[in-house]
Structure formats: structure tokens, C-alpha cells
Amino acid sequence: MELLKNRIIKDGKIKEGNVLKVDAFLNHQLDIELFEKIGEEFKRRFEGKEVTKILTIEASGIAIACIAARYFKVPVVFAKKTQTKNIAGDVYTSKVESFTHGKVYDIIVSKEFLNVDDKVLIIDDFLANGKALLGLVDLITAAGAEVIGAGIVIEKGFQEGGKTIRDKGIKLESLAIIKEMSVEGGVIFS
Ligand SMILES: O=P(O)(O)OC[C@H]1O[C@H](OP(=O)(O)OP(=O)(O)O)[C@H](O)[C@@H]1O
Numbered sequence: 262m263e264l265l266k267n268r269i270i271k272d273g274k275i276k277e278g279n280v281l282k283v284d285a286f287l288n289h290q291l292d293i294e295l296f297e298k299i300g301e302e303f304k305r306r307f308e309g310k311e312v313t314k315i316l317t318i319e320a321s322g323i324a325i326a327c328i329a330a331r332y333f334k335v336p337v338v339f340a341k342k343t344q345t346k347n348i349a350g351d352v353y354t355s356k357v358e359s360f361t362h363g364k365v366y367d368i369i370v371s372k373e374f375l376n377v378d379d380k381v382l383i384i385d386d387f388l389a390n391g392k393a394l395l396g397l398v399d400l401i402t403a404a405g406a407e408v409i410g411a412g413i414v415i416e417k418g419f420q421e422g423g424k425t426i427r428d429k430g431i432k433l434e435s436l437a438i439i440k441e442m443s444v445e446g447g448v449i450f451s
Pocket residue numbers: 288318319320321322358359360361362385386387388389390391392393394422
């Protein structure tokens with residue numbers, strides 16, 4: 262998606278530890294006009310697929326999932342990274358090592374919101390090592406629901422997540438795939 266790639270080149274900042282900082286438009290300050298275009302593009306990439314629910318993971322996936330849901334006209338469910346009193350009871354759970362927080366979370370979704378007849382599209386802002394996506398696939402599988410695919414805004418193609426997910430036969434659509442990035446050389450797309 263050229264618009265997104267140009268924005269990454271304009272506003273992205275490369276940090277140590279394979280981190281691309283895009284908080285000026287994607288995961289801290291949010292450019293909703295760009296999000297609308299991204300939502301529209303996800304809809305185009307999954308055209309013809311029946312989707313009954315969008316699943317994402319807090320925190321940074323939520324905003325983009327909500328805008329995408331306007332195009333699919335389905336509810337968004339997000340996996341929580343912390344237990345709260347108001348979600349006590351029957352939950353699906355999986356372990357996810359967070360890329361930017363550097364710690365392992367027991368992610369949870371209430372059984373009420375993932376059902377055996379759901380056809381689930383996963384949406385997230387980033388794909389790096391694939392831990393978040395694998396955790397979300399676990400939750401969908403535990404519910405007996407179907408994984409329709411995953412829509413990712415930025416895939417860091419030099420990390421292992423994309424291969425792991427594609428090897429599982431999951432339809433993965435990443436709107437920008439970074440082949441290489443370095444402080445000196447900038448970002449190079451696939
Ligand atoms: O493919 P992975 O290695 O799992 O990396 C991708 C995940 O990393 C980020 O979440 P993170 O928990 O780092 O931060 P957040 O709380 O801002 O969503 C991002 O939002 C993805 O969910």
C-alpha cells in the first residue's frame with residue numbers, strides 16, 4: 262500500500278532492537294484518515310470472505326481493528342492482557358510474549374464473545390516474531406471457530422512471524438512488508 266509505505270518513510274523512526282517507531286500516526290497519535298484507507302484496503306484484500314468477527318489484542322491493535330470493522334460491519338473483540346474483575350469466569354486463554362513490553366502475558370477473551378460458528382479475521386498493527394498472532398489463533402482454535410486470515414498493517418519481514426503464520430496455511434495480508442531496516446540505511450520494503 263503505497264500511501265502507507267510513504268508515510269512510514271516520512272514519519273517512521275528506526276530504533277535499536279529492531280523497533281520501528283510509528284507512533285506519530287499508527288499506535289500513539291492516530292491518523293484516522295489513513296486508518297480509513299487501511300480499513301478499506303483490508304476489506305479489499307479479504308473480499309468474498311465471510312467474516313463474523315474481528316479479533317485483535319490490546320493495546321495497539323484496537324484502534325485499527327475498530328476502523329477496519331466499519332468496512333466489514335462486524336463486532337471487534339480484543340484479547341485482554343490483564344485479568345480484570347469484570348471478566349472473571351469462563352475465558353479462553355493463551356500466553357503471549359509482548360514484543361515491546363518484553364514480558365509474557367496470559368491473554369484472555371471471554372467465552373461469551375467467541376463462538377463455534379464464528380469466522381474470525383485477526384487484525385493487528387505489527388507482525389514481528391508472530392507471538393501475538395499465534396496467541397490469537399490459539400484463542401480462536403480453543404473456541405472451535407474458524408480463522409479466516411490475518412490483516413497486518415506493518416510486517417517486519419526480517420523477523421520470523423510472517424513465515425511462521427504462512428507456514429500454518431493462514432492467509433496473511435500485510436499492507437507494508439519491511440525487508441530490511443537500519444538506522445543508517447533507513448527502511449527497505451519487499
Ligand atoms: O509478532 P509479535 O512479535 O508478537 O509482535 C507484534 C505485536 O507487538 C505489539 O504488541 P506489544 O505487546 O509489543 O505492544 P502494545 O501493548 O502497544 O500492543 C503489536 O501491537 C503486536 O500485537
